[in-house]
Amino acid sequence: MPKLRKPKLPDAVVPPPLRKPAKPGSAGTPKGQAPTDLKETPERKTAGDRMLDLGKEAPIDALGWVDQRLAATGFLTGMLFRKVPKGTNWFYTLGSATLFAFIVQAVTGVFLAMFYTPSATQAYASIAHINNEVPLGQLVHGMHKWGSSVMVILIFLHMGRTFFFGAYKYPRELNWVIGVVLLILTMTMAFTGYLLPFDQRSFWASIVGININGTGPVVGPYLSDFLRAGPELGATTLSRFYAIHMLLVPGAIIALIGAHMYLVVKLGTTAPPWVKAERPKVAAPVSQLDAGANGNGRVNGHRADGAPVDGEGNGTSV
Amino acid sequence: MADDANKVNGAEEAPIKERVKPDPPGYFEGESMTRRHVFTVASQAIGGIAAAGIVLPAVGFAVAPIFHRGKERWEGVGPVSDFVEDTYRQVVFTETEGIGDAGKTTAYVRRSSADLDEEPGKFVAVSNRCAHLGCPVRFVEAAGNFICPCHGGVYDFQGKRIGGPPVRPLDQFQTRVRDGQVEVGPRYSVTSQMEPVRARDPGEFTGGIWEYLYPPRPSTFPPP
Numbered sequence: 001m002p003k004l005r006k007p008k009l010p011d012a013v014v015p016p017p018l019r020k021p022a023k024p025g026s027a028g029t030p031k032g033q034a035p036t037d038l039k040e041t042p043e044r045k046t047a048g049d050r051m052l053d054l055g056k057e058a059p060i061d062a063l064g065w066v067d068q069r070l071a072a073t074g075f076l077t078g079m080l081f082r083k084v085p086k087g088t089n090w091f092y093t094l095g096s097a098t099l100f101a102f103i104v105q106a107v108t109g110v111f112l113a114m115f116y117t118p119s120a121t122q123a124y125a126s127i128a129h130i131n132n133e134v135p136l137g138q139l140v141h142g143m144h145k146w147g148s149s150v151m152v153i154l155i156f157l158h159m160g161r162t163f164f165f166g167a168y169k170y171p172r173e174l175n176w177v178i179g180v181v182l183l184i185l186t187m188t189m190a191f192t193g194y195l196l197p198f199d200q201r202s203f204w205a206s207i208v209g210i211n212i213n214g215t216g217p218v219v220g221p222y223l224s225d226f227l228r229a230g231p232e233l234g235a236t237t238l239s240r241f242y243a244i245h246m247l248l249v250p251g252a253i254i255a256l257i258g259a260h261m262y263l264v265v266k267l268g269t270t271a272p273p274w275v276k277a278e279r280p281k282v283a284a285p286v287s288q289l290d291a292g293a294n295g296n297g298r299v300n301g302h303r304a305d306g307a308p309v310d311g312e313g314n315g316t317s318v
Numbered sequence: 319m320a321d322d323a324n325k326v327n328g329a330e331e332a333p334i335k336e337r338v339k340p341d342p343p344g345y346f347e348g349e350s351m352t353r354r355h356v357f358t359v360a361s362q363a364i365g366g367i368a369a370a371g372i373v374l375p376a377v378g379f380a381v382a383p384i385f386h387r388g389k390e391r392w393e394g395v396g397p398v399s400d401f402v403e404d405t406y407r408q409v410v411f412t413e414t415e416g417i418g419d420a421g422k423t424t425a426y427v428r429r430s431s432a433d434l435d436e437e438p439g440k441f442v443a444v445s446n447r448c449a450h451l452g453c454p455v456r457f458v459e460a461a462g463n464f465i466c467p468c469h470g471g472v473y474d475f476q477g478k479r480i481g482g483p484p485v486r487p488l489d490q491f492q493t494r495v496r497d498g499q500v501e502v503g504p505r506y507s508v509t510s511q512m513e514p515v516r517a518r519d520p521g522e523f524t525g526g527i528w529e530y531l532y533p534p535r536p537s538t539f540p541p542p
Contacts, residue, residue, distance in 0.1 A: 208453070211519050
């Protein structure tokens with residue numbers, strides 16, 4: 001396979017840490033010497049060329065204007081160019097896949113809400129209308145319906161990956177807890193969404209689901225009354241489920257996904273358990289080596305140059 | 319170190335007037351709270367009251383249906399002569415109003431008999447809602463049993479559980495006779511000894527200690 005040449009990016013879009021330092025003598029380097037050709041009269045550009053230059057620089061100028069006010073470059077650089085451990089593989093995409101499934105649910109859900117009527121007498125007819133008469137309605141409804149199962153499957157696979165790779169351990173326990181809350185909220189979405197078509201399956205599945213809730217001792221009976229908004233599944237039950245499905249849980253999910261991803265970027269990801277830590281290049285006394293590896297490809301208690309940092313090997317000062 | 323701090327630009331040490339230092343720091347004589355502390359507490363309290371003023375009514379609005387009992391509803395299901403002692407007649411009536419056919423429910427009605435019931439000559443209306451998870455049971459004439467299609471719950475002629483996962487007998491509806499018509503009313507549950515108690519949801523035990531573990535809900539009607 002022929003190796004493709006790396007495209008040259010304009011300096012303005014490359015984050016500062018990765019920019020090549022300007023050559024001494026070029027413009028904008030105060031310490032360099034003045035370019036030798038400065039004395040010669042520069043070529044006069046035509047009006048067309050000047051317009052072209054202006055056009056080329058306009059998007060970068062606009063980006064710069066925004067960035068000067070947001071100071072987002074540092075954050076985006078840290079997030080997008082962060083280091084990942086050796087051995088990172090396709091299993092690590094399960095979280096992003098779940099996020100993508102959620103985005104699909106959110107987008108298709110918004111468009112379904114344009115045609116759906118959350119009323120016990122009209123819900124079934126409005127779903128039939130979406131499926132049979134609205135152009136591409138069946139597709140959008142199908143994406144939402146099957147996508148919900150996809151999201152539940154992906155979130156469990158993501159959870160399994162985290163568990164089997166030991167990625168829930170210190171210092172990532174809080175992220176595991178947030179993830180479990182996200183799992184519960186996803187199941188809540190799946191449960192409340194099931195009633196909305198209001199056909200026979202929705203109706204009986206929701207009755208069974210609410211009754212399972214009711215079997216919890218002491219609070220169970222009140223919980224089912226709360227879910228149904230009364231002693232029997234009635235007209236308010238549907239609007240209640242609709243409000244939970246549409247407004248309450250999605251907001252909570254979006255907020256928690258934000259926290260989840262913040263922690264992923266902040267703490268970094270783990271290497272798979274089969275990736276062994278690298279030995280330092282310079283030999284060190286055995287007594288300091290057996291302090292153990294921390295899985296980051298570094299041996300605790302040593303800097304990259306092999307100089308011992310602290311004898312306890314607690315891994316914090318590497 | 320403190321001496322160094324008192325020097326101004328390395329000048330000769332001048333006698334500095336001893337300032338009155340409050341003890342504890344930040345407090346002046348006779349004060350139990352600093353001004354800052356008072357305002358912190360006050361603004362947090364006012365903020366808390368304002369937040370409660372918004373959150374409490376909203377939560378109450380969502381939770382209120384738990385404590386609301388609807389109007390008692392009676393519906394005629396047929397003339398007295400339609401019902402006999404030794405088999406059930408299936409009737410359909412509206413239990414929840416406002417949601418069309420979804421609010422209808424099925425009951426099996428018979429005349430009470432001296433052999434099975436305490437008071438003969440009245441009417442017994444057995445709900446078709448399975449006491450396991452709420453699926454609809456049907457009365458099988460040949461077996462004289464109620465059978466649930468979902469998880470295989472079986473009830474005898476009276477509605478007592480004789481097999482499968484249900485936790486109690488089938489619910490019943492109150493009955494009365496008005497102008498020669500049998501009318502069915504609010505739902506109630508029964509214990510394994512067929513004693514009426516307030517309506518419970520399917521899956522909840524009745525009788526004994528279970529009356530406390532699955533407390534009666536304010537949204538249900540008292541049993542007959």
